[in-house]
Amino acid sequence: MxxxxxxxxxxxxxxxxxxxxxxxxxxxxxxxxxxxxxxxxxxxxxxxxxxxxxxxxxxxxxxxxxxxxxxxxxxxxxxxxxxxxxxxxxxxxxxxxxxxxxxxxxxxxxxxxxxxxxxxxxxxxxxWFGNAVTNATWEEMWLSEGLATYAQRRITTETHGAAFTCLETAFRLDALHRQMKLLGEDSPVSKLQVKLEPGVNPSHLMNLFTYEKGYCFVYYLSQLCGDPQRFDDFLRAYVEKYKFTSVVAQDLLGLLPGLLPRAEGAERGLPGRAGVRALAECHGPPAGRAGPVSGIQPDAARGGPLPAVDRRAPGA
Ligand SMILES: [Zn+2]
Missing domain, CATH: 3.30.2010.30 (Zincin-like)
Structure with a gap:
């Protein structure tokens, strides 16, 4: 039990x-x-x-x-x-x-x-992510699966090395992009903030997007921070603040200003809070630079470049 x-x-x-x-x-x-x-x-x-x-x-x-x-x-x-x-x-x-x-x-x-x-x-x-802090709605399962997948890869980086983590990440992101080609980039289920319409089975919202697009979004937030250890501390504070409660995405995103001072973000040419919010609500591929999935750098799980995204049209 x-x-x-x-x-x-x-x-x-x-x-x-x-x-x-x-x-x-x-x-x-x-x-x-x-x-x-x-x-x-x-x-x-x-x-x-x-x-x-x-x-x-x-x-x-x-x-x-x-x-x-x-x-x-x-x-x-x-x-x-x-x-x-x-x-x-x-x-x-x-x-x-x-x-x-x-x-x-x-x-x-x-x-x-x-x-x-x-x-x-x-x-x-x-x-930590899902059990201690739970998503309050099935429309935001990425708060559980995206954060858990990110944390899983931070843990495997520590215990099994960056190469192991990079290979596992590349394998899963390749599957994500193959699924996206099958469904089309405008598929409603490709949004992180999926709308649970009446009559829709919530289990249909549990898919690779929930895990891997969720992971990419969390990874993107870690890139805004610029330092994976600092982002670990941010997630640690998030768990401490919200443990044994259910949260919505805004609870997580609302903590970002403390992580990313406005001036620092502007220097990096990074989007503000509204931009981050828009990324969470858009269809299609996760945020990232263009290029083949196989182009992920070995240190990606440590805070290197964003996971690469293949933006070619389906079948191209
Ligand atoms: Zn899970």
């Missing part, structure tokens, strides 16, 4: 769960099955079916604590006490879900060491 405390009274046959922090309903989750635990760190254990437990344990033992510690150095204390992971059968309909205290993840991901690293670190990042 995504809870900070769990107890089982054998005589009564009753499980009790308690979550000490306020969380939105979508982060409440319960799993039942033939699951066994094994410790993988001082505040982490994996839960898995007996046939999977040795593999899951060997792949993650010690690693999760390293990733949590890296995230704490960037964004402040881990707020949820335990960070456990439960491996679910291949019928689990998504790859992973960042339920507080207990990440749900599909067991088939154990086939790939790289995807296991990337996806678990992504869920770790949600502990």
């Amino acid at each position: 995504s809870a900070t405390q769990s107890t089982y009274v054998e005589e009564e046959g009753v499980y009790r769960f308690h979550m000490e922090h306020p969380v939105p309903a979508y982060l409440v989750a319960l799993v039942a099955g033939d699951l066994q635990p094994a410790d993988i760190g001082p505040r982490s254990r994996v839960w898995a079916e007996p046939c999977l437990l040795p593999t899951a344990t060997s792949k993650l033992s010690g690693a999760v604590e390293q990733w949590l510690s890296a995230a704490e150095r960037l964004y402040g204390p881990y707020l949820w006490g335990r960070y456990d992971i439960v491996f679910l059968p291949p019928s689990f309909p998504i790859v992973a879900m960042e339920n507080p205290c207990l990440t749900f993840i599909i067991s088939s991901i154990l086939e790939s060491d790289e995807f296991l690293v990337i996806d678990v670190i992504h869920e770790v990042a949600h502990s």
Whole structure:
């Protein structure tokens, strides 16, 4: 259960769960099955079916604590006490879900060491972005997924190096641009600030744009700052200010003036607050310089040039 405390009274046959922090309903989750635990760190254990437990344990033992510690150095204390992971059968309909205290993840991901690293670190990042500070509306899911993807890449830069992070970023941005060519640059779902019209399934708003255009926008904000460490501090202050609440984009963007003094922005030829807002609401490719996706520089995740954007027409 995504809870900070769990107890089982054998005589009564009753499980009790308690979550000490306020969380939105979508982060409440319960799993039942033939699951066994094994410790993988001082505040982490994996839960898995007996046939999977040795593999899951060997792949993650010690690693999760390293990733949590890296995230704490960037964004402040881990707020949820335990960070456990439960491996679910291949019928689990998504790859992973960042339920507080207990990440749900599909067991088939154990086939790939790289995807296991990337996806678990992504869920770790949600502990700060999405779980501690939640988007108040489904129209602004990028506040969760874009920020978590940015934080994930800052963490992997620290733990696995810039080259690993750059390759993963290029792979995903290439997928984003292929999807954009399929849908067209004027597709309504290519906006960060998507409009949830009556009758629209909110799950349709969860797509690569939410993750990768969201990431590019957050990366763009980090470029306005000019220093990734300073931007880390900004995000740390954002979490501290809004932890255990739900926010709208303006809550994040409203903190930008403190990050980017007007004079400094003008010297860099950067857009003001209205320009930043317009970028969040436009269709099509994310903000960035023209050029092939493969042109991302190795230090992109450290604060180098913006992720490159292929602006060629579909099919060109
Ligand atoms: Zn996510």
